[in-house]
Amino acid sequence: MAHAELAGVCRLFGETGAIAPGREVIYGPVVDPKALSAAAAGALKSMMGPVERIALLLGWPAPGLGEEASETITYINNELKRIRP
DSSP: OHHHHHHHHHHTEEEOSOOOTTSOOOEEEOOOHHHHHHHHHHHHHHHHHHHHHHHHHHTOOTTTHHHHHHHHHHHHHHHHHHHOO
16 A cells, blocks of 8 residues: 555656756646545545454444444545546
């Protein structure tokens, strides 16, 4: 997951300066909605994914906390699909 996060951050940088003869390209932060969305989705999923497993490990009964964790994960996944650029 850390590699995916780094790749997302790297994609947030693009060419913002002109290429001068004999000089390197100038890079700076630019908005890339797809990369930003992917980085946010990765962070959310890396936090919420273990919640369901923890609920199962602790034996939280459904209906109850285990079911609420699953519903929250489903809600987050649906919202990420809805707002994807």
